[in-house]
Amino acid sequence: MEIILWIGFYFLTFYAFLPALISRIFGFRVFMKGQAKKEVALTFDDGPDPVYTPKLLDLLKREGAKATFFVVGENAERYPEIVARIHEEGHIIGIHNYVHHTNWFMRPRTVKRQIHRTSDIIKKITGIRPMYYRPPWGMVNVFDYANLGYLQIVLWTSLFGDWRKRLGAEKLYKRMKGKLKPGQVFLLHDCGSTFGADRDAPANTISALERILDDGRKMGYRFIGIDEMIEITERAKNKGVDTHMAARRPQVNSDESIVENNPSIGFMKKLLVSVWMAYEKVFHLLFRLHPVGDGKFFNYRIRRYSGPPMDLRANATLHSGDYIMEIHFENQMLFELGMNSKSTLQIGIKIIREMERTLPDMARELAKATNGDKVKALYGVSMIHRGAESLGYGTYDLPRGFFSWTTNIYLRILIRVIHPSGNKRVRERGETMSPRMLIMPREILMTWADESREKRRPDRERTVKADIPKQKASEVEEASEDFEEGSIGKLV
Numbered sequence: 001m002e003i004i005l006w007i008g009f010y011f012l013t014f015y016a017f018l019p020a021l022i023s024r025i026f027g028f029r030v031f032m033k034g035q036a037k038k039e040v041a042l043t044f045d046d047g048p049d050p051v052y053t054p055k056l057l058d059l060l061k062r063e064g065a066k067a068t069f070f071v072v073g074e075n076a077e078r079y080p081e082i083v084a085r086i087h088e089e090g091h092i093i094g095i096h097n098y099v100h101h102t103n104w105f106m107r108p109r110t111v112k113r114q115i116h117r118t119s120d121i122i123k124k125i126t127g128i129r130p131m132y133y134r135p136p137w138g139m140v141n142v143f144d145y146a147n148l149g150y151l152q153i154v155l156w157t158s159l160f161g162d163w164r165k166r167l168g169a170e171k172l173y174k175r176m177k178g179k180l181k182p183g184q185v186f187l188l189h190d191c192g193s194t195f196g197a198d199r200d201a202p203a204n205t206i207s208a209l210e211r212i213l214d215d216g217r218k219m220g221y222r223f224i225g226i227d228e229m230i231e232i233t234e235r236a237k238n239k240g241v242d243t244h245m246a247a248r249r250p251q252v253n254s255d256e257s258i259v260e261n262n263p264s265i266g267f268m269k270k271l272l273v274s275v276w277m278a279y280e281k282v283f284h285l286l287f288r289l290h291p292v293g294d295g296k297f298f299n300y301r302i303r304r305y306s307g308p309p310m311d312l313r314a315n316a317t318l319h320s321g322d323y324i325m326e327i328h329f330e331n332q333m334l335f336e337l338g339m340n341s342k343s344t345l346q347i348g349i350k351i352i353r354e355m356e357r358t359l360p361d362m363a364r365e366l367a368k369a370t371n372g373d374k375v376k377a378l379y380g381v382s383m384i385h386r387g388a389e390s391l392g393y394g395t396y397d398l399p400r401g402f403f404s405w406t407t408n409i410y411l412r413i414l415i416r417v418i419h420p421s422g423n424k425r426v427r428e429r430g431e432t433m434s435p436r437m438l439i440m441p442r443e444i445l446m447t448w449a450d451e452s453r454e455k456r457r458p459d460r461e462r463t464v465k466a467d468i469p470k471q472k473a474s475e476v477e478e479a480s481e482d483f484e485e486g487s488i489g490k491l492v
Contacts, residue, residue, distance in 0.1 A: 032155035034183040034229040035236035039222050041185045041229040042067040045096055048075055048082035049191035052202035056190050063213040065223035067091050070134040073098030073118030080125045087126040092225035094132035100194045103141045132226055154226055156187035162205045163189050165198035173208035293361035297354045299328045302371045313394050314441040324379040325366055363449035378440040392444040396437040
């Protein structure tokens with residue numbers, strides 16, 4: 001049963017939930033907010049609709065506004081004359097799958113086929129292939145990043161629930177007015193025929209939008225397509241005026257400690273982070289994780305090891321069936337590190353300091369845990385390599401298989417997201433960035449139980465040097481420096 005739960009957890013996490021969360025929180029490989037002074041991007045999903053899309057086009061033409069329409073392929077195929085009009089009147093056409101199904105429940109090949117089919121339909125009508133894609137409900141899966149590299153994935157800054165008729169035009173207008181600011185990407189709907197939508201809800205959307213366009217004109221705003229918003233944003237970034245990213249950069253004291261700026265995040269990001277943290281709590285309950293110390297950084301569980309035999313330090317061998325203390329990082333901590341750190345140096349220093357600070361708590365926790373007396377080793381999986389040895393760990397390659405593959409994907413996505421030059425780092429050093437098992441024999445872990453920090457460091461350094469007599473002391477120090485300058489990881 002536990003194996004089934006693990007497989008289900010990893011599938012949902014790595015294939016669907018995690019990519020969507022990363023995209024929404026960090027904007028990874030997606031566009032969702034512009035950097036503009038007077039421009040707002042209007043986007044419409046689910047059409048074209050034979051009743052409401054023409055009325056919407058009439059309104060946009062009358063007000064001199066441009067927009068982006070993410071069309072459902074089967075609707076475009078059914079109403080090609082409306083798609084042609086959208087194109088002829090200077091609006092942008094994007095893809096919203098051939099049918100309105102979420103990517104979470106489709107195979108990568110199916111998603112790709114739906115997108116290609118819709119692209120062919122649009123090209124046949126307009127003569128131009130679309131460059132933009134919005135997955136239904138904004139839900140991407142992990143393969144969308146690679147399979148859709150030729151398309152720009154577009155999400156949104158604000159959505160308003162306009163697919164529900166009962167919301168009413170007045171309440172919808174007030175919601176839209178509250179978000180009417182430069183750089184916004186509004187998500188609206190010109191069709192109410194999809195699952196969960198009300199057929200005549202777009203009537204409220206058109207009514208509220210008419211007032212918003214009037215308000216925007218009085219405020220000096222322009223309503224533009226997503227192509228122009230992306231172009232404006234890229235120009236702003238190239239000029240170095242990305243104030244949002246500047247606000248996220250932490251200060252570093254002379255002792256290299258991180259001073260957090262407490263960057264602000266929007267409501268949607270807070271909501272998604274809350275959902276992810278709740279999901280993590282469910283995981284904790286399912287696998288009975290317990291906090292280490294104050295619980296801010298690490299959790300653990302006692303379980304039986306199920307891998308190949310591993311020769312450990314202190315002349316010990318770990319066999320399948322032996323008890324281990326499995327350590328997990330807190331996702332809240334990883335999120336805060338990602339939001340408040342600008343380099344792997346800062347993240348690496350923070351991780352090694354917290355690990356060093358928490359190891360005595362781990363040793364004391366092991367002494368009182370159920371089956372703790374049977375535990376043979378402390379165990380985790382991370383991208384931390386040589387530097388972990390200075391704490392008493394041994395590092396070992398992960399056996400090839402499903403767990404190794406999914407963990408590798410997760411950690412590569414993680415470093416792309418939380419490191420400022422993560423994409424470049426993965427491209428240039430990807431072959432050296434592989435997750436490894438970190439295993440510390442019980443005997444070494446228990447030496448941390450009662451020692452002060454000042455006493456621990458010389459002792460563990462002597463232990464490390466004794467375990468690798470052929471390596472010079474300077475090389476050991478070099479290995480530790482290499483960790484602090486170049487590694488990042490997550491114990492899973």
